[in-house]
Amino acid sequence: MxxxxxxxxxxxxxxxxxxxxxxxxxxxxxxxxxxxxxxxxxxxxxxxxxxxxxxxxxxxxxxxxxxxxxxxxxxxxxxxxxIGLVFQQAEDQLFCPTVIEDVSFGPRNLGLPAAEARARATRALDQCGLSGLEDRPVHHLSGGEKRRACIAGALALQPxxxxxxxxxxxxxxxxxxRLIAVLAGMxxxxxxxxxxxxxxxxxxxxxxxxxxxxxxxxxxxxxxxxxxxxxxxxxxxxxxxxxxxxxxxxxxxxxxx
Ligand SMILES: Nc1ncnc2c1ncn2[C@@H]1O[C@H](COP(=O)(O)OP(=O)(O)OP(=O)(O)O)[C@@H](O)[C@H]1O
Ligand SMILES: [Mg+2]
Missing domain, CATH: 3.40.50.300 (P-loop containing nucleotide triphosphate hydrolases)
Incomplete structure (x- = not known):
């Protein structure tokens, strides 16, 4: 209490x-x-x-x-x-066809304009070291990349x-x-x-x-x-x-x- x-x-x-x-x-x-x-x-x-x-x-x-x-x-x-939850199993969290769609899903669901949702997602992907993989199908990411995409999805919500x-x-x-530094600065x-x-x-x-x-x-x-x-x-x-x-x-x- x-x-x-x-x-x-x-x-x-x-x-x-x-x-x-x-x-x-x-x-x-x-x-x-x-x-x-x-x-x-x-x-x-x-x-x-x-x-x-x-x-x-x-x-x-x-x-x-x-x-x-x-x-x-x-x-x-x-x-x-x-509340932004990063699932223990990345496969439980990622469900959109591409990385950028997945990471911008949360901001879009908040009702933000598409450009702002994409800007938030782009920044979160950069924080998680995934710039350049925006258009990659999520099932083509490595295990560590999937985990970082999940973290980016939660960061983009700004919960x-x-x-x-x-x-x-x-x-x-x-x-x-990198993750420790990003989280320490939030x-x-x-x-x-x-x-x-x-x-x-x-x-x-x-x-x-x-x-x-x-x-x-x-x-x-x-x-x-x-x-x-x-x-x-x-x-x-x-x-x-x-x-x-x-x-x-x-x-x-x-x-x-
Ligand atoms: N879907 C489920 N149905 C039934 N029991 C479950 C389910 N998921 C987890 N449990 C049980 O609930 C208990 C707690 O599981 P939980 O996943 O919360 O543990 P955890 O502390 O996260 O463990 P880990 O360090 O392995 O991730 C365990 O006994 C587990 O077997
Ligand atoms: Mg667990």
């Missing part, structure tokens, strides 16, 4: 999400995000990160509790131009909140570095779900750790990611840059083998 006087962009209020065939996937999640805040969402495979993003974006319904953006409830099935699901997966080193609030904990450390002052559909920790990134017993208990490892190193070499100083 946000404190008195603080401004809240996103608020999860005791959110539970379930599927008839599997029971609860998310249980009793409460969280708030301020405008412009960047938060890393970490946790093991199956923890519920993608499910949480789909619920926030209104793709999945809540079972109990709710999601509010700037105080207003988010309902499943609504078009929410203020208040970006939900980035494994944004660095499939990116080469240079494109990963004013929007972001939730970044990632197993790339170094990226999370670079971009997010705050980290939320989830496991088995529940929030297990929520605090400063270095405190959460640097807490070895906590990380170990939830199938994670303290990232390399927070691991003490032996001065004589590059051996990690660990208490256990």
């Amino acid at each position: 946000a404190g008195p006087g603080s401004v809240t962009l996103l608020e999860l209020d005791a959110l539970s999400v379930g599927r008839p065939e599997y029971g609860a996937v998310l249980s009793d999640m409460s969280l708030s995000l301020a405008p412009g805040e960047r938060v890393g969402l970490v946790g093991p495979n199956g923890a519920g990160k993608t499910t949480l993003f789909h619920t926030i974006a209104g793709v999945l319904p809540a079972l109990r509790g709710g999601v509010r953006m700037t105080g207003k409830p988010v309902s499943a099935g609504q078009f929410r131009p203020d 208040d909140l970006l939900l980035l699901d494994e944004p660095s997966a499939a990116l080469d080193m240079r494109q990963r570095r 004013p929007q609030a972001m939730l970044i779900a990632s197993h790339d904990l170094e990226l999370v450390l670079e971009l997010c002052p705050r980290v939320v750790l989830i496991d088995q559909g529940r929030i297990r920790a929520d605090g400063p990134a270095r405190a959460v990611l640097g807490n070895a017993p906590l990380m170990d208990a939830h199938g994670q490892e303290v990232p390399h840059s927070l691991t003490p190193h032996h001065p004589a070499g590059h051996l990690h100083v660990r208490s256990s083998p």
